[in-house]
Amino acid sequence: MVRVSFRVNGEPVELDVKPNELLLNTLREKLGLTSVKYGCGIGECGNCTVLVNGEPVLACLTLTVDVDGCEVLTVEGLSKGGLTRVQKAFIEEGAVQCGYCTPAFILMAEFLVRSKQEPSIDDVREYLKGVLCRCTGYVNIFKAVLKASESGRGREKVDKG
Amino acid sequence: MVVSEIPAINITARNTRIIPFEYEYYEPRSLKEALELLDRYGDQARILAGGTDLLVKMKARLVEPRVVINVKKIDNLRYIVEDGEQVRIGALTRLRDIENSELVKKYIPALHDAVKSMGSIQIRNMATIGGNLCNASPAADTAPPLLVHNAKIVLSSVGGDRVLPLTEFFKGPGLTVLKPSELLREIIVEKTNAGSSAFKKVSRVAVDLAIASAAIYVEVEDGFIRNARIALGSVAPKPLRAVKTESLLRGLRIDSREVLNALKTIDEEISPITDVRSTAEYRRYVSKVLVLDALEVAYTRLKGGVHG
Numbered sequence: 014m015v016r017v018s019f020r021v022n023g024e025p026v027e028l029d030v031k032p033n034e035l036l037l038n039t040l041r042e043k044l045g046l047t048s049v050k051y052g053c054g055i056g057e058c059g060n061c062t063v064l065v066n067g068e069p070v071l072a073c074l075t076l077t078v079d080v081d082g083c084e085v086l087t088v089e090g091l092s093k094g095g096l097t098r099v100q101k102a103f104i105e106e107g108a109v110q111c112g113y114c115t116p117a118f119i120l121m122a123e124f125l126v127r128s129k130q131e132p133s134i135d136d137v138r139e140y141l142k143g144v145l146c147r148c149t150g151y152v153n154i155f156k157a158v159l160k161a162s163e164s165g166r167g168r169e170k171v172d173k174g
Numbered sequence: 175m176v177v178s179e180i181p182a183i184n185i186t187a188r189n190t191r192i193i194p195f196e197y198e199y200y201e202p203r204s205l206k207e208a209l210e211l212l213d214r215y216g217d218q219a220r221i222l223a224g225g226t227d228l229l230v231k232m233k234a235r236l237v238e239p240r241v242v243i244n245v246k247k248i249d250n251l252r253y254i255v256e257d258g259e260q261v262r263i264g265a266l267t268r269l270r271d272i273e274n275s276e277l278v279k280k281y282i283p284a285l286h287d288a289v290k291s292m293g294s295i296q297i298r299n300m301a302t303i304g305g306n307l308c309n310a311s312p313a314a315d316t317a318p319p320l321l322v323h324n325a326k327i328v329l330s331s332v333g334g335d336r337v338l339p340l341t342e343f344f345k346g347p348g349l350t351v352l353k354p355s356e357l358l359r360e361i362i363v364e365k366t367n368a369g370s371s372a373f374k375k376v377s378r379v380a381v382d383l384a385i386a387s388a389a390i391y392v393e394v395e396d397g398f399i400r401n402a403r404i405a406l407g408s409v410a411p412k413p414l415r416a417v418k419t420e421s422l423l424r425g426l427r428i429d430s431r432e433v434l435n436a437l438k439t440i441d442e443e444i445s446p447i448t449d450v451r452s453t454a455e456y457r458r459y460v461s462k463v464l465v466l467d468a469l470e471v472a473y474t475r476l477k478g479g480v481h482g
Contacts, residue, residue: 035192035193054190054233059296062296068270068299069296071300073191074300076225079246
């Protein structure tokens with residue numbers, strides 16, 4: 014066992030883990046953060062996306078021992094001070110179907126609005142392409158992200174599909 | 175070839191939720207420490223960098239190392255620096271760092287194109303250039319750009335360093351000349367102002383592995399190709415240079431039909447296979463198109479036009 018200490022959603026965490034334990038399983042099974050989803054387990058679907066030190070990575074391909082000393086953010090940590098602009102926009106635009114991929118999309122959208130002032134529709138596609146939605150509800154998701162970024166640019170293009 | 179002849183996908187019906195075995199785990203803090211561990215454990219050990227290839231293989235038990243050496247905590251292997259006439263890239267540099275590097279965009283534009291086209295932002299935040307090369311997939315997108323820029327690699331072991339041209343590094347799918355005690359430490363590219371480069375690939379959807387890829391480096395003088403280097407991915411057991419085609423391009427007018435004729439020689443230099451991603455026939459066809467497209471982009475860049 015290896016002793017790791019890191020912060021999850023602002024709270025300090027100290028755990029003993031085996032070196033082959035994956036961050037996805039630590040977050041879901043030991044810390045109860047079930048917004049982080051298991052999809053493919055091989056880095057294709059992006060549904061296990063979390064932010065580590067502010068950067069999006071895949072929890073299914075990250076060893077827990079590797080985030081020692083890091084700051085991990087999941088959707089549970091986003092809404093502590095009320096819903097964020099991105100979350101509100103997802104609700105307003107109905108950007109949710111079955112909901113399985115929603116946490117990963119929310120985190121990537123948060124990362125986008127933090128990284129770019131006025132993202133274009135191409136930026137939105139680039140930032141979101143690593144998350145798969147099997148309901149194929151992308152149009153409303155794109156609308157929500159553009160809305161959250163307070164930019165109407167590209168809106169028309171989304172409507173035209 | 176008809177669809178029924180395409181070999182079935184080899185999906186290992188394993189649980190990809192966990193890594194199904196235990197291993198000894200090390201987190202060296204310095205290169206010296208890492209090399210000593212490699213010297214001690216040799217082929218019993220695997221180097222963990224970004225994890226986007228190794229952990230997938232471990233989940234499927236395609237590799238089952240007794241020892242895992244996580245080198246990510248070695249800070250001074252993550253850099254892109256200008257050093258006289260060279261650009262040096264540390265093996266642990268993330269693909270995302272390379273994508274955002276102005277140095278790479280300026281001096282190794284084909285590599286900038288390649289990393290931008292690879293996986294998702296999440297993958298590029300994790301995957302390293304050293305990992306992409308050492309994994310030695312014929313579809314490794316960082317390889318063709320580095321091959322056309324005559325990149326050299328530095329392999330380190332407790333016994334010292336050796337420097338090799340990248341052309342001598344790959345042996346076949348997943349195979350390199352790396353010895354069990356060696357670690358790829360650095361990639362060196364000579365800066366050049368004489369020419370420019372570009373990379374193109376086709377894949378099914380944006381985040382997929384390449385069906386085929388091509389990089390070109392070209393120098394043009396008065397509308398004539400003075401020098402060209404071509405490298406291709408996913409069309410042979412390893413990423414390779416198309417040296418015969420390159421020699422035929424030399425001296426041709428860049429906008430002439432002869433360039434198209436010369437590109438036909440690519441057929442003799444590649445040996446694509448049919449697999450789940452594409453057919454050999456399509457790969458043959460599209461390789462020439464990709465080289466031509468890359469040539470156009472590189473030439474536009476050379477003329478000072480903005481392209482990508």
